[in-house]
Amino acid sequence: MFQKKTVLTLVAAVTVSTILAGCGSPSAKSGGPAASTAPSTATEGPTNLKWPVSDFKAIDQNGQSVTLADLKGKVWIADVFYSSCPTVCPPIADNMAHLQKMLKDKGIPVEIVSFSVDPQYETPKSLKIFGQEHGADFSNWHFLAGYSFDWIKQFAQDTLKTTVAQVPNSRIFSHPVNWYVVNQSGVIETFYDGLHPYYNEIVKTVQSLEAKR
Amino acid sequence: MRKYALFSILGLSGVLLFTGITGCGTSNPPSSSSMNMSPKNTTVKPMPTVKMDVPTQMKTGASVQILVHVTQQGKPVNQVDEVMFEISPDTLGSKHTIFTAKRTGNGEFSIQHTFAQKGTYDVMYHVVAMGSMIMTGPVKVSVS
Numbered sequence: 001m002f003q004k005k006t007v008l009t010l011v012a013a014v015t016v017s018t019i020l021a022g023c024g025s026p027s028a029k030s031g032g033p034a035a036s037t038a039p040s041t042a043t044e045g046p047t048n049l050k051w052p053v054s055d056f057k058a059i060d061q062n063g064q065s066v067t068l069a070d071l072k073g074k075v076w077i078a079d080v081f082y083s084s085c086p087t088v089c090p091p092i093a094d095n096m097a098h099l100q101k102m103l104k105d106k107g108i109p110v111e112i113v114s115f116s117v118d119p120q121y122e123t124p125k126s127l128k129i130f131g132q133e134h135g136a137d138f139s140n141w142h143f144l145a146g147y148s149f150d151w152i153k154q155f156a157q158d159t160l161k162t163t164v165a166q167v168p169n170s171r172i173f174s175h176p177v178n179w180y181v182v183n184q185s186g187v188i189e190t191f192y193d194g195l196h197p198y199y200n201e202i203v204k205t206v207q208s209l210e211a212k213r
Numbered sequence: 214m215r216k217y218a219l220f221s222i223l224g225l226s227g228v229l230l231f232t233g234i235t236g237c238g239t240s241n242p243p244s245s246s247s248m249n250m251s252p253k254n255t256t257v258k259p260m261p262t263v264k265m266d267v268p269t270q271m272k273t274g275a276s277v278q279i280l281v282h283v284t285q286q287g288k289p290v291n292q293v294d295e296v297m298f299e300i301s302p303d304t305l306g307s308k309h310t311i312f313t314a315k316r317t318g319n320g321e322f323s324i325q326h327t328f329a330q331k332g333t334y335d336v337m338y339h340v341v342a343m344g345s346m347i348m349t350g351p352v353k354v355s356v357s
Contacts, residue, residue: 085346087339088346162260163259167350172349175345
């Protein structure tokens with residue numbers, strides 16, 4: 001009887017501890033607009049991707065030209081969006097603004113480059129309004145258009161290794177939701193999920209790249 | 214009596230364990246992309262394919278299932294960030310309504326919806342999975 005009790009107690013204890021261990025919040029994240037906990041398997045991005053960024057020439061929210069050469073020697077984060085995007089782009093931009101502030105508060109230099117997948121529609125004004133709506137600090141965040149849709153489609157394929165697609169006769173696009181971290185030589189080192197960002201990991205990555213300057 | 218107690222405790226443990234597992238599953242980040250982020254898994258996979266299944270003719274008051282099948286390289290995708298359906302009356306200035314889908318099968322996400330009024334509606338999906346936002350043009354449905 002004693003043994004049975006012991007077994008039962010152990011079963012219950014193991015069960016409860018399993019539940020507690022499983023649900024105990026890892027809480028490795030700093031709270032952002034869409035903070036999520038970081039499982040141990042995903043604390044690092046796919047390091048050493050070494051995907052070179054294709055050359056580009058674009059126009060930003062101020063109507064100024066921005067080229068790949070302008071970013072040489074700087075660590076930058078790239079993503080794609082479009083200002084009329086109905087669902088994911090707004091929260092991703094909110095998240096990026098949070099990351100931008102984190103990096104600024106830590107004194108880590110970075111540039112942020114958001115490529116629109118809807119360049120036929122975008123104007124410097126639409127880009128600026130989108131940035132303002134999501135709390136962008138324009139001093140180091142560039143919202144870009146001024147190229148053709150075919151170009152951004154090819155750029156996504158060649159540089160980001162993913163797909164940008166437009167539904168015919170519409171302004172509806174499929175596009176990646178990742179943030180791509182680019183080193184000083186214009187080469188993508190890694191990427192992260194921009195919808196559920198691992199802020200602390202991204203900050204560490206940018207900081208470590210910056211230290212290699 | 215002892216047997217009853219034994220079964221009760223084991224049963225309770227089982228329920229707790231099951232609850233714990235399912236509860237914890239929902240608290241983890243959706244993180245389809247986290248799979249892509251594994252250092253050992255840097256192979257670039259194509260954007261998932263989404264196929265929507267919605268009846269194009271229906272009656273008011275009838276509950277219908279609107280669903281998508283999400284696959285990548287022919288395999289069902291169950292880890293998604295979100296699947297939503299946008300339903301808009303096909304009239305100028307009308308407001309759309311967005312419904313979040315639940316997983317109802319292997320790579321299948323759906324809602325049950327009842328159209329209360331006659332008319333033509335646009336139904337479209339928004340799927341975020343494996344690092345991509347995937348959308349397509351609306352399907353027109355007629356409600357009589």
